[in-house]
Amino acid sequence: xxxxxxxxxxxxxxxxxxxxxxxxxxxxxxxxxVKSQLPASMRNxxxxxxxxxDSLKATASIAPNSAGQFNFxxxxxxxxxGKVEDAGRIREICVxxxxxxxxxxxxTTKTLELKGRGFAYQGNLLSVISRGESRxxxxxxxxxxxxxxxxxxxxxxx
Amino acid sequence: MKKSFLxxxxxxxxxxxxxxxxxxQSPPRDKIPFSTSETVDYVAEKSDPLIGLLKAPSFxxxxxxxxxxxxxxxxxxxHVLSLKIKKMDEAACRQVTQAILGSDEGEKxxxxxxxxxxxxxxxxEACEVxxxxxxxxxxxxxxxxxxxxxxxxxxxxxxxxxxxTAREGESEELRKFYKSLK
Numbered sequence: 001x002x003x004x005x006x007x008x009x010x011x012x013x014x015x016x017x018x019x020x021x022x023x024x025x026x027x028x029x030x031x032x033x034v035k036s037q038l039p040a041s042m043r044n045x046x047x048x049x050x051x052x053x054d055s056l057k058a059t060a061s062i063a064p065n066s067a068g069q070f071n072f073x074x075x076x077x078x079x080x081x082g083k084v085e086d087a088g089r090i091r092e093i094c095v096x097x098x099x100x101x102x103x104x105x106x107x108t109t110k111t112l113e114l115k116g117r118g119f120a121y122q123g124n125l126l127s128v129i130s131r132g133e134s135r136x137x138x139x140x141x142x143x144x145x146x147x148x149x150x151x152x153x154x155x156x157x158x
Numbered sequence: 159m160k161k162s163f164l165x166x167x168x169x170x171x172x173x174x175x176x177x178x179x180x181x182x183q184s185p186p187r188d189k190i191p192f193s194t195s196e197t198v199d200y201v202a203e204k205s206d207p208l209i210g211l212l213k214a215p216s217f218x219x220x221x222x223x224x225x226x227x228x229x230x231x232x233x234x235x236x237h238v239l240s241l242k243i244k245k246m247d248e249a250a251c252r253q254v255t256q257a258i259l260g261s262d263e264g265e266k267x268x269x270x271x272x273x274x275x276x277x278x279x280x281x282x283e284a285c286e287v288x289x290x291x292x293x294x295x296x297x298x299x300x301x302x303x304x305x306x307x308x309x310x311x312x313x314x315x316x317x318x319x320x321x322x323t324a325r326e327g328e329s330e331e332l333r334k335f336y337k338s339l340k
Contacts, residue, residue: 079184088212107261
């Protein structure tokens with residue numbers, strides 16, 4: 001009986017993956033149920049990503065809040081705009097093949113693409129970093145020494 | 159002799175200038191997609207897609223009002239919406255707000271609208287909205303939005319602030335910014 005159930009579960013799991021059916025979660029409880037089916041970089045309960053472009057240095061995180069839901073937070077320092085913080089509550093995350101679709105509570109949906117150990121978003125590569133690295137990058141952004149282009153002083157502050 | 163010395167000095171000065179300025183120069187500034195009598199700068203999503211990672215699809219860029227005394231109005235999000243609105247009234251204004259900040263209705267509303275007020279602008283009726291983010295953790299943001307029909311497009315400017323109470327003169331200043339559009 002046990003063998004038959006296990007085989008059935010394995011077949012179901014394999015078929016879902018093979019058919020490319022999206023694996024979705026909305027909160028920590030549903031995340032724990034599907035965690036094993038998610039890509040390795042998404043199995044740690046939280047994702048920290050960082051990137052540098054010619055004009056900005058950014059770090060973002062998808063992490064659970066105290067209510068057991070996921071928040072999407074971002075902080076960046078742009079050479080012209082200065083330090084900017086943005087955040088949103090996540091309604092649902094669906095992973096299908098290499099695509100990660102994130103729907104925010106506002107209804108806005110953003111698609112990230114899994115690229116090696118990171119994610120790609122509209123031509124920008126976001127590397128998966130550790131919580132410690134993210135903290136350090138956040139401090140750099142707060143301190144204002146992150147101007148990659150050696151640009152003007154920051155004028156905007158939020 | 160004197161001529162070659164002069165040439166060498168000019169060449170060296172040019173080389174120094176390009177090393178100091180040319181290679182470490184900032185990326186080019188984006189063109190402002192609207193006309194205003196205020197002095198502003200603009201960071202377009204097209205040039206830096208990452209700035210729109212958490213924004214609605216209508217987001218076009220960030221307006222920088224460096225001269226503003228109000229911190230909450232120094233950076234304003236610029237949105238252009240593909241909604242079919244012929245006249246800006248309260249219902250249209252709520253529609254614009256929902257398209258940008260999410261719904262204020264249903265089981266899990268994303269925000270709560272606390273004020274909708276129409277005002278006159280050079281481009282006809284415009285509207286100002288005050289809204290508050292709901293279920294946000296740890297700190298809900300306060301939004302102030304102005305919208306109207308600018309050159310046959312529905313354009314909205316959205317400011318946000320973590321400070322729970324409105325700052326003095328905020329409403330007037332954001333309306334003044336919208337009225338500065340040419």
